[in-house]
Amino acid sequence: MxxxxxxxxxxxxxxxxxxxxxxxxxxxxxxxxxxxxxxxxxxxxxxxxxxxxxxxxxxxxxxxxxxxxxxxxxxxxxxxxxxxxxxxxxxxxxxxxxxxxxxxxxxxxxxxGGELRLQAFAVTEPDAGSDTTAIKTRARKVDGGYVVDGQKIWTSRAEHSDLMVLLARTTPAEEVEKRTDGLSVFLVDLRDRGSELTIKPIKTMINHATTEVFFDGLELPPESLIGTEGQGFRQILDGMNAERVLIAAECIGDGRFFIDRATAYAGEREVFGRPIGANQGVQFPLASAHMAIEAANLMRWKAAWLYESGEPAGAEANMAKFLASEASWQAANAALDTHGGFGFAAEYDIERKFRETRLYKTAPINNNLIQAFVGQHVLGMPRSY
Ligand SMILES: Cc1cc2nc3c(=O)[nH]c(=O)nc-3n(C[C@H](O)[C@H](O)[C@H](O)COP(=O)(O)OP(=O)(O)OC[C@H]3O[C@@H](n4cnc5c(N)ncnc54)[C@H](O)[C@@H]3O)c2cc1C
Structure with a gap:
């Protein structure tokens, strides 16, 4: 090895x-x-x-x-x-x-070449987050293409994209055998749209440009369908492993940022006449978070290797995302504690990165759902969702 x-x-x-x-x-x-x-x-x-x-x-x-x-x-x-x-x-x-x-x-x-920005991915809806197959946004087939009606939420970067990948229902849930059927993927051109497509920003605790997107009779040409009509859920799913590995890598990077900043600060900051890093109460949480990051990093590279080798990578990719997001959050808390009150001061960047890294426990998939996946698909336990 x-x-x-x-x-x-x-x-x-x-x-x-x-x-x-x-x-x-x-x-x-x-x-x-x-x-x-x-x-x-x-x-x-x-x-x-x-x-x-x-x-x-x-x-x-x-x-x-x-x-x-x-x-x-x-x-x-x-x-x-x-x-x-x-x-x-x-x-x-x-x-x-x-x-x-x-x-x-x-x-x-x-x-x-940078001429077109494809930064928006519209899956989640107000009543369908973790349960993707519950989406209601409908793309009806008509002469000359499709007409889309419905609403997405948490569509990040839509205001800064030229194109958006959209998951919509092409066959109503009542008319399909399995709820995973009847969903389709479209590539939507966001430029030069009228009132049939409205984008509204959502304010959040981080700078993430996330939005709500409303579709009111949006017409799409037939060539905007990607892949096979009705197979959209599977098409989206098979891109997830790569996404999980990329998100895990971001969390590893965040974790390294926190540990680097906090260990430097712990060496410089003197309280009671000695560097705070000399105290186990400061040092051990950083050492522990570092170990968690290193362990998650091994899983990230294993998942990447499986993916690149064309082997099934679902379990490892999900575990990498889970472990890395938990580790970066552990490091974020250890870094905040190490900085004492200064951890809350914007100029140290700890509080900003603390808010940013927290997202990855929740999105793009909640860590609860990863545990449910591992419980069911890796350990063979009963389905919990
Ligand atoms: C800043 C931000 C940016 C985002 N960007 C995008 C984007 O670009 N595109 C997009 O499509 N989506 C995006 N999302 C949405 C994100 O993917 C969802 O928030 C996430 O999938 C969780 O869905 P939800 O918020 O509806 O939570 P829910 O599904 O309502 O779940 C709420 C809570 O219940 C738990 N829960 C539910 N069912 C179970 C169960 N069976 N077992 C255990 N726990 C359960 C969940 O884990 C969670 O803790 C973004 C979200 C945020 C916050």
């Missing part, structure tokens, strides 16, 4: 870190509460990092999943927020895996 990191990944890390150095804490603080980090996303796009997973024939760099995940890890470890752009990496996979040759040729090179 070889745990050494290939030189290619070390090069990626160094280059991403150099780019992120132009976007220090002051930049992110200046955006709060909700200005979009347009310059940062543009810089990543210009350097080709968001096209990492797009094959070279379509103008991307055709990296493997593990190497691509190192990009997002370094973004987070540098104190930046990958939430503003990570979706392009995994949403694009829907076109790559299920799009027709014409759709790939029409969109992938323009996404890779």
């Amino acid at each position: 070889d745990f050494s990191e290939p030189g290619e990944i070390a090069d990626i890390r160094a280059a991403v870190r150099a780019l992120c150095a132009d976007f220090p804490g002051e930049y992110w603080r200046g955006l709060e509460p909700d200005r979009h980090p347009t310059e940062f996303v543009q810089a990543l796009t210009d350097h080709g990092w968001l096209a990492a997973l797009i094959p070279e024939e379509f103008g991307g760099s055709g990296l493997e999943l593990g190497a691509a995940s190192a990009i997002l890890e370094e973004v987070c470890a540098s104190g930046c927020n990958a939430g503003a752009c990570h979706a392009q990496m995994y949403t694009m996979g829907t076109i790559l895996r299920h799009g027709s040759a014409a759709q790939k040729a029409a969109y992938l090179p323009r996404i890779a």
